[in-house]
Amino acid sequence: NAGVTQTPKFQVLKTGQSMTLQCAQDMNHNSMYWYRQDPGMGLRLIYYSASEGTTDKGEVPNGYNVSRLNKREFSLRLESAAPSQTSVYFCASRPDDYGYTFGSGTRLTVV
């Protein structure tokens, strides 16, 4: 089982460039999430989708947009990257009353 698959694993962007982080899960989970992890800050929720067709802001949504393309896929877009968005990004999914399964992460550097 693949679980949660994220692409790319690494990315370097210049300030102002845009990119989309892709996430797909094959576990038939309703809920999907995007987190960022910075040293000393723990995991902070960017956006989530409780079910197909719905998305909601998390703790740190500014500068990001999301699309829940179907039940399997949940993408995160940076429209105009900033150095403050340098971070490790994790996608996760979960069944209705259990913990998350995380993807392997995307290490993003904005220069």
Next chain:
Amino acid sequence: QKEVEQNSGPLSVPEGAIASLNCTYSDRGSQSFFWYRQYSGKSPELIMSIYSNGDKEDGRFTAQLNKASQYVSLLIRDSQPSDSATYLCAVRGGSSASKIIFGSGTRLSIRP
């Protein structure tokens, strides 16, 4: 006040001893509690979940929950060097029923 608080550590424990990790949370309506382990450069991995007051044991791991004190802990018995990692406490429910809020993690180091 942070919603989920953990001591950042590092917590150093000798091999074979019991490691005790603690976490407090602010939302009294919280319903589900999780412990994740994260090795350096890797993604978090769920190791324990607990939903009701008391203890829950799984192998060398025991999760303890006290909702009255808004406190959850993780005990690791017979600590091994492979247990060296950052442990993240996470809480779901109450005002955040659809999402899980994480603490910033406790770094655990098991010394041989």
